[in-house]
Amino acid sequence: xxxxxxxxxxxxxxxxxxxxxxxxxxxxxxxxxxxxxxxxxxxxxxxxxxxxxxxxxxxxxxxxxxxxxxxxxxxxxxxxxxxxxxxxxxxxxxxxxxxxxxxxxxxxxxxxxxxxxxxxxxxxxxxxxxxxxxxxxxxxxxxxxxxxxxxxxxxxxxxxxxxxxxxxxxxxxxxxxxxxxxxxxxxxxxxxxxxxxxxxxxxxxxxxxxxxxxxxxxxxxxxxxxxxxxxxxxxxxxxxxxxxxxxxxxxxxxxxxxxxxxxxxxxxxxxxxxxxxxxxxxxxxxxxxxxxxxxxxxxxxxxxxxxxxxxxxxxxxxxxxxxxxxxxxxxxxxxxxxxxxxxxxxxxxxxxxxxxxxxxxxxxxxxxxxxxxxxxxxxxxxxxxxxxxxxxxxxxxxxxxxxxxxxxxxxxxxxxxxxxxxxxxxxxxxxxxxxxxxxxxxxxxxxxxx
Amino acid sequence: xxxxxxxxxxxxxxxxxxxxxxxxxxxxxxxxxxxxxxxxxxxxxxxxxxxxxxxxxxxxxxxxxxxxxxxxxxxxxxxxxxxxxxxxxxxxxxxxxxxxxxxxxxxxxxxxxxxxxxxxxxxxxxxxxxxxxxxxxxxxxxxxxxxxxxxxxxxxxxxxxxxxxxxxxxxxxxxxxxxxxxxxxxxxxxxxxxxxxxxxxxxxxxxxxxxxxxxxxxxxxxxxxxxxxxxxxxxxxxxxxxxxxxxxxxxxxxxxxxxxxxxxxxxxxxxxxxxxxxxxxxxxxxxxxxxxxxxxxxxxxxxxxxxxxxxxxxxxxxxxxxxxxxxxxxxxxxxxxxxxxxxxxxxxxxxxxxxxxxxxxxxxxxxxxxxxxxxxxxxxxxxxxxxxxxxxxxxxxxxxxxxxxxxxxxxxxxxxxxxxxxxxxxxxxxxxxxxxxxxxxxxxxxxxxxxxxxxxxxxxxxxxxxxxxxxxxxxxxxxx
Numbered sequence: 040x041x042x043x044x045x046x047x048x049x050x051x052x053x054x055x056x057x058x059x060x061x062x063x064x065x066x067x068x069x070x071x072x073x074x075x076x077x078x079x080x081x082x083x084x085x086x087x088x089x090x091x092x093x094x095x096x097x098x099x100x101x102x103x104x105x106x107x108x109x110x111x112x113x114x115x116x117x118x119x120x121x122x123x124x125x126x127x128x129x130x131x132x133x134x135x136x137x138x139x140x141x142x143x144x145x146x147x148x149x150x151x152x153x154x155x156x157x158x159x160x161x162x163x164x165x166x167x168x169x170x171x172x173x174x175x176x177x178x179x180x181x182x183x184x185x186x187x188x189x190x191x192x193x194x195x196x197x198x199x200x201x202x203x204x205x206x207x208x209x210x211x212x213x214x215x216x217x218x219x220x221x222x223x224x225x226x227x228x229x230x231x232x233x234x235x236x237x238x239x240x241x242x243x244x245x246x247x248x249x250x251x252x253x254x255x256x257x258x259x260x261x262x263x264x265x266x267x268x269x270x271x272x273x274x275x276x277x278x279x280x281x282x283x284x285x286x287x288x289x290x291x292x293x294x295x296x297x298x299x300x301x302x303x304x305x306x307x308x309x310x311x312x313x314x315x316x317x318x319x320x321x322x323x324x325x326x327x328x329x330x331x332x333x334x335x336x337x338x339x340x341x342x343x344x345x346x347x348x349x350x351x352x353x354x355x356x357x358x359x360x361x362x363x364x365x366x367x368x369x370x371x372x373x374x375x376x377x378x379x380x381x382x383x384x385x386x387x388x389x390x391x392x393x394x395x396x397x398x399x400x401x402x403x404x405x406x407x408x409x410x411x412x413x414x415x416x417x418x419x420x421x422x423x424x425x426x427x428x429x430x431x432x433x434x435x436x437x438x439x440x441x442x443x444x445x446x447x448x449x450x451x452x453x454x455x456x457x458x459x460x461x462x463x464x465x466x467x468x469x470x471x472x473x474x475x476x477x478x479x480x481x482x483x484x485x486x487x488x489x
Numbered sequence: 490x491x492x493x494x495x496x497x498x499x500x501x502x503x504x505x506x507x508x509x510x511x512x513x514x515x516x517x518x519x520x521x522x523x524x525x526x527x528x529x530x531x532x533x534x535x536x537x538x539x540x541x542x543x544x545x546x547x548x549x550x551x552x553x554x555x556x557x558x559x560x561x562x563x564x565x566x567x568x569x570x571x572x573x574x575x576x577x578x579x580x581x582x583x584x585x586x587x588x589x590x591x592x593x594x595x596x597x598x599x600x601x602x603x604x605x606x607x608x609x610x611x612x613x614x615x616x617x618x619x620x621x622x623x624x625x626x627x628x629x630x631x632x633x634x635x636x637x638x639x640x641x642x643x644x645x646x647x648x649x650x651x652x653x654x655x656x657x658x659x660x661x662x663x664x665x666x667x668x669x670x671x672x673x674x675x676x677x678x679x680x681x682x683x684x685x686x687x688x689x690x691x692x693x694x695x696x697x698x699x700x701x702x703x704x705x706x707x708x709x710x711x712x713x714x715x716x717x718x719x720x721x722x723x724x725x726x727x728x729x730x731x732x733x734x735x736x737x738x739x740x741x742x743x744x745x746x747x748x749x750x751x752x753x754x755x756x757x758x759x760x761x762x763x764x765x766x767x768x769x770x771x772x773x774x775x776x777x778x779x780x781x782x783x784x785x786x787x788x789x790x791x792x793x794x795x796x797x798x799x800x801x802x803x804x805x806x807x808x809x810x811x812x813x814x815x816x817x818x819x820x821x822x823x824x825x826x827x828x829x830x831x832x833x834x835x836x837x838x839x840x841x842x843x844x845x846x847x848x849x850x851x852x853x854x855x856x857x858x859x860x861x862x863x864x865x866x867x868x869x870x871x872x873x874x875x876x877x878x879x880x881x882x883x884x885x886x887x888x889x890x891x892x893x894x895x896x897x898x899x900x901x902x903x904x905x906x907x908x909x910x911x912x913x914x915x916x917x918x919x920x921x922x923x924x925x926x927x928x929x930x931x932x933x934x935x936x937x938x939x940x941x942x943x944x945x946x947x948x949x950x951x952x953x954x955x956x957x958x959x960x961x962x963x964x965x966x967x968x969x
Contacts, residue, residue, distance in 0.1 A: 067908075069822050115844050115918050117926050120775050122851065124844065160818075186847070190838040197837070200876065207884035208815060220876050228869040235854045235861060464746040467739070475686055479637045483690070 044098060048109040048128060050091035051138065054084035055177055059170035062163070071163045078153045081166060085149060085173075089142035095130050096139070106131040106254035108183060108247070127183030127245060133255045133320060133384060137180040140388050144304050144395055145173050151399060152300035161205055165298065168205075172198035176309060180316065184244045185234040188320070192230060192281070192313065196223035199310055202301040203294050215293035222290050226280025226314075233273035240266045250323050256380045260324035267324070271331035274321060275338065282314030283365045284342040284372065288349075289449040291365055295357035299402060302357060307364050307398045308391040315371045315387060322380055336376035343369030348442040356401045362445075364394050495536055496557045496606055499567065502529045503574075503599040510592040519581065522591040526578050526598065530571040533602070537568045558608045561928035562714065562781070566605050569785060570706045572907075573792045574598045577698050580796045580903040585803055588696050590630070593623040597699075601706045608715050614653045617678070617712060618646045624695060624703050633694040641677055641687035648674040649712075656720065664720075671717045672725045679709030679766055680759055681729070682736040692755040697802060700751075701795040704758055705788055710765050710780075714932065718769065719939040730770035734863050737763035741870035745877065750808025753878060754791075754798055760871055761787045761834060764864060768849050771856050772936065777929030779848035782921060786842040786914065790833035793907035796900070797827045801882060804894050810878060813885025819894040824883040826904045831875035833911045835868055841914030844922060 058080055065072055072080070099107060111126035130138075149169065156162045171194050178191025200223065204216030238244050240262060250258025260267060278284065283291040294306040318335065325331045343366050350362030367390045374383040400407060412419060427435065441447070475483045506525025510518050540559070559567065574594065581589045600620040607613050621642040628635045652670030655663045675681075680688040692700045713729065740760035747753035765787060768780025800823060801816065802808055817824045829840070836846025846868060854861035896904070914921055 067822065067825055067905075115922050117775070117778065117922065120778075120926075122775060122848070124847065190843075193838050197832070204880065204884060207817060207880075208887050210813060210885050213813070213880045213884045217873075217877055217880055221873050224869040224872050227872075228865045231850065232862065232865055235851055236858075238851065239854055460742070461746055464742045467743060468746065471686060471689065475637060475690060478640065478686070479634050479690065482634070483637075483693075 044095065044107050044130075045109060047091040047094045047098075048107070048130060051088050051095070052109075052128065052177060052181070054087045054091075055170060055173045058084045059167075059174050062167045062170050066163060066167050074153070074157060074162055077163065077166050078149075081149045081153075081169070082146065085142055085146040088177075089139070089146065092135065092138050092142060096135050099130065099135070109181075110183075121242070124186050125184045125245060126187060127247075128181040128187070129183040129246065129255075130181065131255050133316075134180050136384060136388060137316060138177060140391055141173070141176050141180065141309060144308055144391060145169075145176075148300045148304035148395070148399075152298070155300055156298060161207075165202070165205060165301070168198045168202045168301075172202070172305060172310075176313075179313060183246055185237060185246070186244050188317070189227075189230055189234055192317075193227060195310055195313060196220070196227060196281075199223070199294065199305055202297045202305060205297045205301065212296040215296045219290045219294055222280050222287050226277045226287075229273045229280065230277035230317075233270045233277060236266070236270050236273065237262070240270075246320065253323075255320070256323055258323045260327065262324065264328060267328045268330055271325045271328055272334070274317060274325075275331070275335060278314030278317050278372070279338065280314070281317070282311050282368045282372075283361075284314065284338055284369065285345055285446075286448050286452065288342065288346060288362075288365050289445060289452070291361040292353070292358040292445070295361055299398065302398060304395055307360060307394040311364050311368055312371075312387045312391060315368055315375065315383065318372065318375050319380060319383055319387075322375055322378075326378070332376045332378075336373050339369045339372030339374075339376060341369070342366070343373065345369075345446055348438070349445050352439060352442040356404050357398070360394065360397055360401065364390070367394075495532065496559060499529055499533050499536065499571070500599055500603045500606060502532065503595040503602070507592050507595040507599065510595070518591040519578070519586050519589075522595055523575075523578050525595060526571070526575040529598065529602070530568065530575045533568040533571040537564055540564050556609050556612045557606050559606055560608075561924065561931050563605050563608075563711075564928075565781075565785060565924065566706070566711070567602060569788050570598070570601055570605060573705045573788060574601075574702060576792065576903040576907055577702055577796060580800065580900045581698055582897050582899050583803060585696075585698065585799075589698050590623070590627050590696070593627055594699065594702060597623040597702060601708065604708055605706070605711060610653055610656070610716060613712070613715060614649050617649060617708060620708065621646065624691065624699060627695050627699055628691075631694060637690040638687050641684065644684075645674050645677040648677070653716075656716075668717075668720065668722065668725050671712075671720075672729060675709055675713045675717050675729060676732060677709075678712055679707075679733070679762060680704075680736075681732045681763060681766070682739050685736065685740070685759060688755050688759060689752060692751045697751060697795070697799040700755075701792060701799070704755075704762070705792045705795075707762050707765060707784060707788070710762065710769060710784065713766065713769060718772070718932075719936055726770050726772065730767060730860075733763040733766035733770065734860060736760070737767065737867040738863055738870070741867045741874065744874040745870055748809055748811040750798055750802060750810060750878070750882075753810055753874065754795055757834070757871060757874060758787075758791050758795070760867055761791060764849060764867065767860070767864065768852065771852050771860075772933070773852055773856065774926065774929050774933060775848055776852035776856065777932055778922065778926045779845060779852050781925035781928055782845035782918075783842070783849055785921060785925075786836075786840075786845045786911075787834060789907055789910055789914070790830050790840070790842055793826065793904055793911065794830040794834055796907075797823060797830060797904055800896055800900050800904075801827075804892075808882060810881045812881070814882050815884060815886035815888040816894065817883040819888060819890065820883075820896060822901065823896050823904075824879070826908055827882070828875075828879050829908055830904075830911065831879060832872075833915070835872040835875055837872075839912065839915045841911045841918070841921075843915055844918040848922070 061080065062077065095107065099105070107130040109128040113123045114126050115124040116122070152165060152169070156165055175191045175194025175198060179188050179195060182188035182191060200216045200220035203219055204213045206212045234244065241249055243249065249260060262270065280287050291306055291311065295302045346362045346366035346369060350359050350366060353359040353362060371383050371386050374386060408419065502525055506522060510521055578594060597620065600616050604613055604616040604620065625635060625638060625642070628638055648670040652667045652674060655667035655670065658664065677684040688704065691703065737760045740756040740763065744753050744756035744760060747756060765780050765783050768776045768783060798808070805814060805816070833840035833842045836842040850861055850864050853864045
């Protein structure tokens with residue numbers, strides 16, 4: 040039975056990796072496969088992965104095992120120094136539903152994109168990023184060690200940034216792609232530090248060892264309260280960056296610059312849940328830390344309120360859906376903080392499917408509205424809550440403006456961080472130029488700084 | 490095998506190439522230069538692979554001289570350097586050949602390989618001092634001012650020679666002064682803040698290829714390992730470590746706001762080479778292993794990144810990162826390699842830099858969480874800078890041109906070769922890590938031995954200086 044499990048697990052991970060290798064290599068040597076072949080290859084490997092995951096689920100139910108581990112050994116090891124990068128993948132109650140959801144959604148979106156982008160100059164590029172994204176997600180969801188999760192996390196980040204900049208002959212998608220990449224790098228830095236701190240304090244990076252080899256959601260942490268607090272704070276920042284919680288919520292509507300299939304599956308449905316997944320995976324470790332749970336709850340609540348307000352006043356459907364997604368993720372984080380982990384898992388899966396459908400239907404929204412109105416024989420309800428109507432007029436305008444400007448979050452980040460940073464380093468550059476001019480003569484530099 | 494002085498040959502072949510080009514005044518200097526660089530690369534790789542199987546793992550020189558000594562630390566650096574020179578020369582095609590000093594590159598290769606093949610103090614000082622000369626000639630031949638370069642290199646050579654002289658004295662003040670001077674020499678050669686301006690000046694004025702060749706072998710770090718680390722007290726180690734750390738963050742921030750492509754590359758390289766120094770100065774097994782892995786990854790990844798940038802520059806002129814070029818449609822392969830090599834340099838998964846970065850951050854965390862934070866910050870900023878450069882050069886607009894901009898065969902071979910190494914090192918990193926670890930242990934043993942000798946020396950000096958208490962204490966009257 041173990042060997043069957045290992046074979047199935049190898050198929051789950053191997054098929055997407057094979058697709059990535061084939062598409063990546065042929066792309067690099069400028070020998071792209073025909074579109075039809077790309078489509079078939081992608082569909083075949085996604086279908087294989089889905090069937091293998093269902094097989095694993097069937098075996099787990101049949102044998103009454105709540106967890107199966109695929110141990111690939113050490114990727115890197117320095118035995119004398121107790122340094123190892125362990126490749127271990129866990130199939131359990133948390134990861135298997137997430138992987139099933141991933142294969143279903145990615146398969147649907149792959150088929151959709153094949154039609155949507157047919158003949159487009161970026162078709163091949165899209166599917167290369169699509170493969171990187173899929174591999175990244177599988178690594179992240181199935182990771183048994185924090186390093187493996189980080190590896191997948193990074194792959195998801197890169198493919199997301201490149202997909203946002205998919206229409207790369209326009210400035211705006213590219214600028215948004217860079218912005219999202221910047222936020223992801225902050226999240227990555229926080230995650231990396233958390234991972235290393237956990238390593239430092241527990242001397243191990245395997246999730247199972249951290250929770251005394253208990254399957255999710257059982258087990259408890261080895262971390263002392265202070266370590267738990269620091270690691271938890273860093274992971275909260277990482278999750279906030281990846282899942283668009285405040286103050287990083289601004290990246291999600293920017294991500295909608297990508298083509299509809301990518302915005303639907305990658306940001307609306309899958310990528311946005313990665314932060315919540317991280318919190319869910321490590322929830323048993325922080326279950327005893329009241330401070331972290333309170334902070335998590337507060338962050339989730341604030342995000343949910345903010346996103347609910349903002350989504351109501353957006354003027355384009357993709358942005359409205361993006362903020363609705365953020366609102367739901369905020370609620371999911373609150374559920375995790377309250378200890379309703381299974382509820383959070385079900386919420387993630389339900390939300391991912393619903394949001395994918397909504398985003399895929401987004402281009403035909405007006406037509407759908409018309410169909411609905413024709414069916415009911417009147418206008419759709421467009422009321423507002425009573426408490427808003429009771430608010431003073433100028434307050435209503437203030438709140439409306441606040442929501443329309445997305446809580447001024449992006450401009451606050453710009454003014455508080457990016458602009459001072461740019462000014463500081465530009466001042467350093469001027470100082471260097473002056474210094475060089477003094478040393479070399481007034482002709483330095485030969486070219487004018489543009 | 491030992492009957493032939495193979496290691497001396499590795500150093501002399503580029504020198505012969507230089508003499509050949511000078512004597513024949515060959516019009517086809519590129520081809521001659523490439524042939525000699527290829528032979529050097531083949532020989533150095535062969536020797537490295539042979540050395541892996543040799544039981545001692547180290548090599549001694551021929552002719553009875555004790556000048557050549559290659560150990561596990563320097564062994565991989567020699568083929569790496571030969572590779573860097575070869576691919577840079579290979580990718581020098583088209584109009585770049587008219588400006589590139591091929592003869593200078595060969596003499597520079599010979600001096601660099603010579604430096605990396607020795608641990609003899611005076612021989613190293615001589616070669617390091619000479620290694621600054623080819624670039625000076627190039628700057629002179631271009632008719633530009635050499636004042637910044639001269640000033641910094643004069644400080645470097647002066648400190649190096651004076652430090653070398655004083656290190657042979659036995660008095661404590663002389664030894665302390667020698668440490669200070671050698672530390673300054675390392676900082677200047679590594680272009681650590683605030684001694685980094687010569688690098689910017691060099692990238693601005695010299696050819697891009699020569700500048701890459703000047704910085705990629707990271708001789709400053711080598712000098713630090715060979716001459717400074719074994720003799721340095723803790724305060725000097727901490728000074729270099731602190732300045733390297735500051736340089737890595739400063740340079741990554743500067744890379745992020747640069748408008749000029751070359752200057753951006755200069756800062757990016759500076760940030761990474763400073764991280765190598767940080768790892769070296771941690772002086773722990775993992776730290777040194779990380780530094781050596783990073784040395785290889787930075788050497789490979791940033792050389793290929795620089796070569797790609799140079800290929801683009803050859804087609805569109807000096808790159809202004811303030812605007813969008815939209816070159817993706819015209820050179821998709823180059824775009825892919827630019828992204829791949831850039832991401833490899835910042836330690837992206839599945840590339841050679843990933844494990845190096847992990848090891849470095851881990852060792853920094855073990856040393857002090859603050860150092861870990863700063864390293865992570867520098868890496869994050871570099872990552873943003875790399876993607877920013879990619880977007881600015883390859884996307885954002887349509888680039889109208891009727892001229893074919895596709896990369897030439899030689900350029901593709903150079904970049905594909907390096908990229909394959911980058912991916913292979915990322916997907917199967919264990920051999921590199923293992924060999925770096927062995928080298929690190931070897932270096933640390935040397936370091937601890939010298940440290941022990943220093944302590945013994947200090948103790949014996951104190952015994953000489955402090956008079957024997959029995960001798961100075963007043964004679965107690967003998968009881969009758």
